[in-house]
Amino acid sequence: MSLDHPLERIIIIGSGVTGLTVANLMRTEFPRADITIIAAETPTTASPSADYASMWAGAHYRPIPRSSHQLEQEFDMALRTAEIMKEIAKVASEAGVKLMPGVEYLEDPPEAVLSLKTGDMYAGPDDEFRVLEQEELPLGVRWGCEYQSYCINVPVYSRWLLDRFLASDGRVVKHRLTSAAEAFEFAEKNGLGKVSTIVNCSGRNFDRDGKVKIIRGQTVLVRQEYGKTVTRQNHDGTWSFLIPRPLHGGTIIGGTKEIGDMEERPRPQTRKELLRQSVKYFPDFVDSVEKFDVVKDNVGRRPWREGGYRIEVESINRDKKILHGYGAGGRGYELSWSAAEKIVALVKQATFIGPKL
Ligand SMILES: Cc1cc2nc3c(=O)[nH]c(=O)nc-3n(C[C@H](O)[C@H](O)[C@H](O)COP(=O)(O)OP(=O)(O)OC[C@H]3O[C@@H](n4cnc5c(N)ncnc54)[C@H](O)[C@@H]3O)c2cc1C
Ligand SMILES: *[C@@H]1O[C@H](CO)[C@@H](O)[C@H](O)[C@H]1NC(C)=O
Numbered sequence: 001m002s003l004d005h006p007l008e009r010i011i012i013i014g015s016g017v018t019g020l021t022v023a024n025l026m027r028t029e030f031p032r033a034d035i036t037i038i039a040a041e042t043p044t045t046a047s048p049s050a051d052y053a054s055m056w057a058g059a060h061y062r063p064i065p066r067s068s069h070q071l072e073q074e075f076d077m078a079l080r081t082a083e084i085m086k087e088i089a090k091v092a093s094e095a096g097v098k099l100m101p102g103v104e105y106l107e108d109p110p111e112a113v114l115s116l117k118t119g120d121m122y123a124g125p126d127d128e129f130r131v132l133e134q135e136e137l138p139l140g141v142r143w144g145c146e147y148q149s150y151c152i153n154v155p156v157y158s159r160w161l162l163d164r165f166l167a168s169d170g171r172v173v174k175h176r177l178t179s180a181a182e183a184f185e186f187a188e189k190n191g192l193g194k195v196s197t198i199v200n201c202s203g204r205n206f207d208r209d210g211k212v213k214i215i216r217g218q219t220v221l222v223r224q225e226y227g228k229t230v231t232r233q234n235h236d237g238t239w240s241f242l243i244p245r246p247l248h249g250g251t252i253i254g255g256t257k258e259i260g261d262m263e264e265r266p267r268p269q270t271r272k273e274l275l276r277q278s279v280k281y282f283p284d285f286v287d288s289v290e291k292f293d294v295v296k297d298n299v300g301r302r303p304w305r306e307g308g309y310r311i312e313v314e315s316i317n318r319d320k321k322i323l324h325g326y327g328a329g330g331r332g333y334e335l336s337w338s339a340a341e342k343i344v345a346l347v348k349q350a351t352f353i354g355p356k357l
Contacts, residue, residue, distance in 0.1 A: 008033040009192065010347070011183050012199045015039035015172065016054035017154075017332050018325050019201035020161035021340040027168045029344050036192055037165070038183055040176035040205065043158040050264045053203055056217065056300025058243030058252045059152045059333040060229040061085070062102060063123045067112040071308045074331065077338035082124045084337040085150050096156030098246035101228040102149030105281075107235040109143035116145065123147045138281065141232070151229050152333055153245040179206060180322055197347060201325045204303035209310070212327060214301040216261040218270045219254035223293035224286055226251050232281050240277045242285060250295055251285070253278045257302075257330070266297030304329035311342045313350050321350050 010026065012019045015037050026035055041052040048055040061082055066075040089097040102123065106113065116122065122129040122145070132144035166172065173190070177183055180200045187195040204212045225248065231241040243252040253274050275289045286292055305327025314322045325343045328335055 008197075008351075009187070009195045010035050010197045010199065011187055011192070011195050012037045012201055013039065013177065013180055013183055014201035014203060014326075015042045015158075015162065016052065016201060016203050017057075017158060017161070017336050018054075018203075018328060018339060019199070020054075020158060020165065021336040022199055022201060022325060022343050023165045023170055024161055025337075025340040025344050026347070027165060027170060029348075034171075034193075035165075036171040036173060036187070038173045038175050038177060038186065040174070042172060042174060043155065043162045050216075050299050050301050051203065051205055053300050053303055053332065054154060054158055056219070056298050057152075057154045057333055058219070058229075058241070058254065059154050060102065060231075060241075060243045061123065061149045061151075061334045062104070062229075062231055063147075065112050065116065065122070067115075074309070074335060077335045077342075078331070079124050080338040080341070081334055081336055082150065085152075086124075089150060092160070094156075094247075095160040096153035096246050096249070097150055098152075098244075099148060099150045100244065101146055103146050103228055103230045104144060105138060105141040105230070105232040106143045107140055107233065113143055113145075123149055138232075140235075149229055151244050151246060153247050153249040154333070156245075156247055156249065157333075177206075179208070181316065184316075184320060196319050197321050197323065197350065199323045199325060199343060199347070203326055204301065209305070209326075211306040213260060213304050213306065214262070215304045215330065216256060216258040216263065217254065217298075217300050217302055217330075218256045218258075218266055218274070219252050219298045220271050220274050220292075221245075221250050221252055221295040221298060222286070223250045223295055226285050230282055238277075240274075240281050242278065242282055252298070259304075262301075264299060266299050271297055302330045303327060303332075309335065309339065311339060311346070313346050323347060323350065 012023050085097050088095050089099050118130045127147045129147040137144050183198045226244045229243050241254045310324045310327045323346050
C-alpha cells in the first residue's frame, strides 16, 4: 500500500496528547513514512500557555457511563484507551502512568448511575467496580462508587511520547501556522517536500470552527501524595477532585469548569476555595489548609467542541487531505489512544481511496 512507500509524507499539526499519540501510533503503523510534527508549543516549551491544554490536565480516567452519555462513542473510546494505558503502566513505568483506585461521590446522582450495580463493567474488564454502601458515603453524598482507574503525570507522559517519536526517526518543527492548510506550503518551502496528508490536532488555536469553545480549568498542584483519585460532584454544579501525579509529581487539587472564561492568570480566590474544599471533602488527604505544600497554580483551557470530538477527513483536492482530530474537551488523555487509532484508520482509508473521497 502507498503508505509504505518511503516517500509518503505526513504532517501532524500539534504536539498535545492527541498529536503525539497519533505520531507514535503512525510510527509503528507506517514504519517507512516520513512523519513531521509542526507545533507552536511542545512538551519542552518552558512556560506553556493556557491554550496548550495537555500541559494542564490532571490527568485521571473517570468513565462516564454509556447510558448517561449523549456521545456514546466516547465510552468505548475510553475503554480502549484504558486497555493501552494499563499496558504502558505495566511495561514502561517511566512514562508516568499508574493504576490506582478511583472513587466518585455524587451529591445529585442522575438516573443512569443509580441503576449501576456492583460488578457491572464501568472502567473496563476486571475493574472491580463497586457501588458504595450508604454508611460509606460522606455527608451530603447520595451515591458513590469505587473502581480501578489510572492517573497520568502529564508533563512526564507527554515528554515520554515526544522522546519515543524522536527516537524512532520522527521530526518536530516548532512553528505557529496561520491555518491548517498553510502546512502544505510550509512543508514545501522548508524542504519537507510535497505533503499530501495533514493531520489537524491543533486543539483550539486556529479558531476557525465556531463549534469549538473553551472551558477554563484552574487547579492547584501540591507536593503531598495520595494513593487514589477522588472526584466529588456537588449539588451546586461545582467539582472537587484529587489527582495524584505518579513518579512523585505531587497531587492536583481541582478544579473549575468555566465555559468561555479567558482569564489566563490564576485567581487567588479560586485557589483558596479549592484548598478549603479539599480539606472539607477529603480530610484524610490533608486536614488543614495551612498544611498544604503548594507547588503552583495551574490554568488551562479545555478545547471543547459542541457535538463532540471531530475525527474526520476533509478533502482540499485530489491529492491534499486534512484529517481532523480535535475537540477532546476535558477527556483528551483518556480518549487518546482510541482517537489515534481512528485517525490512523482514516489515513489508511484516505490513502487507499484517494481522489474519490
Ligand atoms: C484543568 C484541566 C484538567 C484536565 N483533566 C483531564 C483529565 O483528568 N483527563 C483527561 O483525559 N483530560 C483532562 N483534561 C483535558 C486535556 O488536557 C485535553 O483534552 C487535551 O490536552 C487536549 O489535547 P490536544 O492534543 O487535543 O490539544 P492541546 O494539548 O491543546 O495541543 C494543541 C497543540 O497544537 C498546537 N497548535 C495549536 N495551534 C497551532 C498553530 N496555529 N500552529 C502550530 N501549532 C499549533 C499547540 O501548540 C499544541 O502543540 C484536562 C484539562 C484541563 C485544562
Ligand atoms: C483545524 O483545527 C482547528 C481547531 O484548532 C479548527 O478551528 C479548524 O477548523 C480545523 N481545520 C482547518 C482547516 O483549520
